[in-house]
Amino acid sequence: MKERKPKNIFVQGPVATSFIAESIQKHSTQTSIGGHSIFLGQVRADLINDKKVAAIEYTTYEEMALEKMHAIREDIFSKYELTCMHVYHSLGKVVAGEISLFVFTSSPHRKAAIHACEETVERLKAELPVWGKELFDDESYQWKENSQTL
């Protein structure tokens, strides 16, 4: 049941809300599930030195990222009673207001789903070799850095 081969998590461009809805809908046949926890990362139009972030362009070291994600997935499944986990991360350009990260965990019990989702988000932010380039509306850019504390 719990097939956990390394699988691709990367999608080109933003994660569509229709895709999120379909992912949720697919779980209606899994009637042992009692709770789903979802985290969505949305690109913020931050103001940095009077310039507004218009989009983030994501790149990755894909082979290494997929190996890391596989290890994270294995750890999370061994720690929590999960029915399933799905992770999608954007590559390429994602405009402010669009979704760049979709983490989705499901479990018979809500606490397992919620805590597994949170831990997966924290770990992938810290461990996946992914880089965001913040593109300003004047076509200049800066490289994003993730905060570990917020």
Next chain:
Amino acid sequence: MKERKPKNIFVQGPVATSFIAESIQKHSTQTSIGGHSIFLGQVRADLINDKKVAAIEYTTYEEMALEKMHAIREDIFSKYELTCMHVYHSLGKVVAGEISLFVFTSSPHRKAAIHACEETVERLKAELPVWGKELFDDESYQWKENSQTL
């Protein structure tokens, strides 16, 4: 900006995945948001004494539930840096596999969204006067009881 009048959280029947997608989509104009946290409660087809739960029928003491939910919302907004919070709970019959609870928090920062969502779920499970009647496939039923620990 943060209008927090008591508002209705109850919907008749299950929460549709298309409604969830629309709710997410609406936030794409709120470009100060960096993270959304979503919890979905799904009706489990539990096996109880060899009988399978086919659906849960929810009832509430609505006036009291809305007052309680308003108080929870105020507490959560004062504790976390939230951009917005949306809560929807089903009333009436929700078939196994369908969604009966939708809690949705958004914040500039992921931790606030995640922790606010978890706390809201825990509090509403403990504090809202809502009752679930588990309907078995042989038309008998039993009254559900929430666990505080799982």
Next chain:
Amino acid sequence: MPIRIMIFGQLTDILNSHELTLTDIADTDALVSELNKRYPSLAGARYMMAVNKQTVTANTILKEDSVVALLPPFSGG
């Protein structure tokens, strides 16, 4: 003085009703006694009482327009 009593969840099975009106009930202790007399199996049931949407633990005086609710353990979500 009529007191309106709202009944929820599994208690509706015991009282066979969603709402009752009782008269000459001074306070919540008196209400509990009266209900237990009428519905003996209620004495063993777990529930909280709310008066005008506020849960009460101590004995509470009931007034003309008090609305009492009998609330078994919650199971929403």
Next chain:
Amino acid sequence: MPIRIMIFGQLTDILNSHELTLTDIADTDALVSELNKRYPSLAGARYMMAVNKQTVTANTILKEDSVVALLPPFSGG
């Protein structure tokens, strides 16, 4: 012995490239020295090094088919 070096994130601005091939590099310490000589501003940059997708902290021997990656702080999500 050619060593393939993959470059990511802000380091691509310093090295002006996504990939380099260097020869006669025995280990990661030697690689760092050579890179700092060619790209002086790299010396002040924060990054980790991965050899064959495993991050390394101690000096590591490089072999014929070693793939080295220069990884600045991650910022996904």
